[in-house]
Amino acid sequence: xxxxxxxxxxxxxxxxxxxxxxxxxxxxxxxxxxxxxxxxxxxxxxxxxxxxxxxxxxxxxxxxxxxxxxxxxxxxxxxxxxxxxxxxxxxxxxxxxxxxxxxxxxxxxxxxxxxxxxxxxxxxxxxxxxxxxxxxxxxxxxxxxxxxxxxxxxxxxxxxxxxxxxxxxxxxxxxxxxxxxxxxxxxxxxxxxxxxxxxxxxxxxxxxxxxxxxxxxxxxxxxxxxxxxxxxxxxxxxxxxxxxxxxxxxxxxxxxxxxxxxxxxxxxxxxxxxxxxxxxxxxxxxxxxxxxxxxxxxxxxxxxxxxxxxxxxxxxxxxxxxxxxxxxxxxxxxxxxxxxxxxxxxxxxxxxxxxxxxxxxxxxxxxxxxxxxxxxxxxxxxxxxxxxxxxxxxxxxxxxxxxxxxxxxxxxxxxxxxxxxxxxxxxxxxxxxxxxxxxxxxxxxxxxxxxxxxxxxxxxxxxxxxxxxx
RNA sequence: GGCGCCGUACCCAAGUGGUAAGGGGAGGUCUGCAAAACCUUUAUGCGGCGGUUCGAAUCCGCCCGGCGCCUCCA
Numbered sequence: 285x286x287x288x289x290x291x292x293x294x295x296x297x298x299x300x301x302x303x304x305x306x307x308x309x310x311x312x313x314x315x316x317x318x319x320x321x322x323x324x325x326x327x328x329x330x331x332x333x334x335x336x337x338x339x340x341x342x343x344x345x346x347x348x349x350x351x352x353x354x355x356x357x358x359x360x361x362x363x364x365x366x367x368x369x370x371x372x373x374x375x376x377x378x379x380x381x382x383x384x385x386x387x388x389x390x391x392x393x394x395x396x397x398x399x400x401x402x403x404x405x406x407x408x409x410x411x412x413x414x415x416x417x418x419x420x421x422x423x424x425x426x427x428x429x430x431x432x433x434x435x436x437x438x439x440x441x442x443x444x445x446x447x448x449x450x451x452x453x454x455x456x457x458x459x460x461x462x463x464x465x466x467x468x469x470x471x472x473x474x475x476x477x478x479x480x481x482x483x484x485x486x487x488x489x490x491x492x493x494x495x496x497x498x499x500x501x502x503x504x505x506x507x508x509x510x511x512x513x514x515x516x517x518x519x520x521x522x523x524x525x526x527x528x529x530x531x532x533x534x535x536x537x538x539x540x541x542x543x544x545x546x547x548x549x550x551x552x553x554x555x556x557x558x559x560x561x562x563x564x565x566x567x568x569x570x571x572x573x574x575x576x577x578x579x580x581x582x583x584x585x586x587x588x589x590x591x592x593x594x595x596x597x598x599x600x601x602x603x604x605x606x607x608x609x610x611x612x613x614x615x616x617x618x619x620x621x622x623x624x625x626x627x628x629x630x631x632x633x634x635x636x637x638x639x640x641x642x643x644x645x646x647x648x649x650x651x652x653x654x655x656x657x658x659x660x661x662x663x664x665x666x667x668x669x670x671x672x673x674x675x676x677x678x679x680x681x682x683x684x685x686x687x688x689x690x691x692x693x694x695x696x697x698x699x700x701x702x703x704x705x706x707x708x709x710x711x712x713x714x715x716x717x718x719x720x721x722x723x724x725x726x727x728x729x730x731x732x733x734x735x736x737x738x739x740x741x742x743x744x745x746x747x748x749x750x751x752x753x754x
Numbered sequence: 755g756g757c758g759c760c761g762u763a764c765c766c767a768a769g770u771g772g773u774a775a776g777g778g779g780a781g782g783u784c785u786g787c788a789a790a791a792c793c794u795u796u797a798u799g800c801g802g803c804g805g806u807u808c809g810a811a812u813c814c815g816c817c818c819g820g821c822g823c824c825u826c827c828a
Contacts, residue, residue, distance in 0.1 A: 497828035
């Protein structure tokens with residue numbers, strides 16, 4: 285599986301988050317289902333121009349001139365930033381993250397093949413793909429080249445035989461920082477060609493799944509198909525998957541509109557897992573409107589789910605007789621679970637996921653399970669076996685597949701954490717003494733004070749429990 | 755101009771031929787209070803009008819409203 289990765293000339297925004305969380309879900313679920321997935325996602329560090337019609341500046345070079353840094357420094361900085369954000373979103377890293385600049389040779393080879401087969405032509409040190417030679421051009425996006433209106437928005441490029449032709453290789457102008465020798469002189473690769481070269485290098489000339497944002501369907505993916513199939517004579521990709529876009533106030537989020545939300549900013553107000561949960565609460569093919577009201581709602585819902593998971597884990601560890609934990613129950617074979625009363629939840633979840641990765645419906649099933657467990661626990665004795673099964677389902681579905689559950693509840697292993705837990709327990713005990721003497725203002729003061737430190741107390745019938753505010 | 759998507763309760767959002775998931779919000783129960791949890795609630799109704807069908811939110815047609823692509827964008 286190949287997914288179009290980011291062009292690393294700025295920090296990632298919520299659009300990247302929707303895209304890569306969506307494909308992360310697909311990879312996770314395919315692997316869960318037993319498929320062997322080689323996940324390749326490129327890093328575009330050259331060739332992506334600011335302007336249309338193969339004119340304008342390279343985005344990374346432009347950034348490097350503004351910041352007065354080497355282009356590779358720009359690429360490196362934002363590549364790291366990208367992975368940082370994706371890690372926070374609990375996105376599993378691709379198996380291979382090939383850089384365009386690391387595959388100049390492969391791109392040149394592909395261009396040479398296209399020229400040899402008569403699908404491309406060189407002019408003044410640039411090489412263009414001749415769209416009219418490819419009878420199938422437009423088959424992905426349902427477009428016919430005759431219907432496009434060339435030259436309406438940009439001045440025609442006189443080097444092109446036809447204005448729909450797109451650049452495979454561009455002659456480097458004077459002062460162009462990133463350039464490489466080629467059979468056509470010094471230059472740099474076009475944007476589309478990197479994805480063809482790198483995907484075929486690692487996945488073969490025909491591979492199973494190619495993903496990307498809907499906005500890349502045309503012209504990027506269309507051009508990828510043209511280049512690849514004309515060069516190899518074989519089908520390029522079996523399944524195309526396009527995720528829909530993020531809107532802000534029902535308008536497309538875009539640089540030109542100035543409404544781009546950077547992830548690092550979003551994370552100041554919302555935990556990355558809440559952002560992930562929010563994204564997964566709508567289908568990947570639907571647009572997602574990014575509003576604070578919707579995010580706030582998602583945060584509440586997410587906490588509710590996490591609470592139940594925590595409570596099930598706590599209850600289970602009590603039964604097991606040892607201290608803290610929310611440790612997931614030992615993995616069991618599905619066959620064993622299908623005998624249980626919770627089997628219907630497994631079935632519903634998997635059916636939803638099997639139906640075009642319907643995460644919203646799968647999450648709804650998790651909420652149903654949550655209510656069932658809370659109900660059972662509030663009514664008293666729940667069989668340990670049921671608790672274990674519930675913990676297993678949450679861990680498998682909420683954790684392994686959806687990736688929306690925290691890895692631990694913040695009370696895990698380290699020495700400091702255990703000291704902290706003991707101190708908090710001490711405070712809770714002191715507060716209980718105060719409450720027994722009805723010293724309400726003192727006990728509220730303790731609770732408020734802890735709350736400011738991010739520790740939330742809940743007084744239950746059988747004692748006070750604490751958790752971290754998320 | 756060409757291609758395409760969407761319109762489901764106060765808000766977000768699944769469902770795409772068999773009788774409206776889930777979350778938020780609101781009200782209630784419990785509690786010293788708070789929190790958590792549970793319960794209840796809101797669409798004979800899915801933008802409007804026709805049509806096909808035993809049956810339509812789901813299919814078809816027209817209309818209204820919103821948006822996207824055709825130009826760099828995830």
